[in-house]
Amino acid sequence: MTPTATKVGTQGVTATGESRSNGVVIDCKLDQIYYGSFLAVRDSHVQIEKGKITGFIGPSGCGKSTVLRSLNRMNDLIRGFRLEGRVHFQGQDVYGRSVDPVAVRRYIGMVFQQPNPFSMSIFDNVAFGLRLNRFKGAVAERVEQALRKAALWDEVKDKLKNSGLSLSGGQQQRLCIARAVATEPSVLLMDEPCSALDPIATRRIEELMIQLKQNYTIAIVTHNMQQAQRVADVTAFFSVDISKGNRTGYLVESGPTKQVFESPREQLTKEYVTGQFS
């Protein structure tokens, strides 16, 4: 990991009582995120509620992926990344001084834009996280469960030894979802999981997300407003501020999806969801 200068939030590090009571799993207050001297995101306060799908929408370059990747410290891998603010996950600051980013990623799983199965068998892909965590138990059973949850079992049950890369794009993405859910993380982050897929595969992944939210909390970045409307319970709209010669993303508003799309509080949101800019 590249060394990062992480400033722990100044707003008090202890868990707030309110964030537990209304089922908020991740409560992040991102004051500023920098890549080097570039201010990528400012003033974004997002809450991710348990058992719901939170959709991040906004024009490209608005920092929605940056915010998502900050939640499980994936941005630590990017040189020059620096975050001011806090990300509370179940009451603990993910950026706390003594927190191991590797442990954070085991609790907060991730599915990426490009399907990225490992160059190993389908079975080994799904068992990867279990073996990583030295899971003592019936690995094969867990693998089957995970593949069933990802709605992939019937298609691959006879060829578990084949390479994960031999599957189609949509199947690969479901394999990645199975890989992520096999270790039963608390939260699943999805960074435009359908943008590399065709409409039919996209529909399957969307159905899958709605099934998965019974057991998992999901945050999804999407550039597709219809997708947000179809799957997200809560929507957070980000935009870009180009006023100071920078392109800095910030949260415009968030709320129940229906409200954000039908009666947005902000004029900017209204213009975006009605397709006046993108």
Place this chain on the structure above:
Amino acid sequence: MSDDAAVMVPAGVPSTSLQRSPFERRALRNLLLTIGAWVAAIIAGIPLVSVLYMLIVRGGSRLSWEIFVELPPAGFEMGGGFGNALVGTVVVVGIAALISIPIGVLAAVFLAELGPDGRLAQAARFATKTLTGMPSILAGVFAYAVVVLLTGTYSAPAGGIALAVLMLPTVVLTAEEAIKAVPKITRDAAYGMGCTRSQVVWKVLLPTGMPGILTGVMLAVARAAGETAPLLFTALFSGYWLFEGGQPRLMQPTATLAVLIYNFSGMPFENQIELAWAASLVLVVMVLVINVVSRLVGQRRA
């Protein structure tokens, strides 16, 4: 849109016809270049084919079971073989591989993943690249100074260390490329699953890059097996078996195929010269087999 409408001719195109015109200037130039490329490709293949042909003609006649199991003949003796040199080559190259593969692969991990831009990495990369072009005899001089003088004897380990020095840059550079070639999204996946950095290296980067790493290793082994100069004053030569009564006696001069060819080909005895040809054939076939295996391994990608 009638059929009679004139076809729009793109700017600069001389005629409206879509037919081939074989005597047009650019068609001729195209033909010439194609022929040139064919001829160059054939010429590139000539050395290997002719060397193989010559070796099969001159060395093939002497091939028999006994040359693989008998000791080299002395002076006017007839018959004999180069069994000990075959064993010696395998042992010396094996020692070289045992040294250069772990060091080379770990160094490549450092260069590709751990500290790719640090001072140490830049220095190591520069040194490795320089080492690639180093005359092989200098590796022999190095091993002579470091091992032979220190242990007081020519030996298989001395030869192995000389060859390891030669193999190291090939292993490091190809392994570095193989590790770097693992896509970033695969690394992201590994970190996203909660891998520590060493787990990313061991569980994802090395297995995924393995075909490329093995190809580099095999090429390095093949090159080392044919090297003569670094062995001349490290392993030297011997007319005896490396193993006596099942016990390896490593700390003594050791015969290798390359040095045997060098020694025997300069002798005034017909028998020895024939053996040198046969040994050359065996050595080239060994190298060829290693190369073919490395290509097969390289193709076996998931």
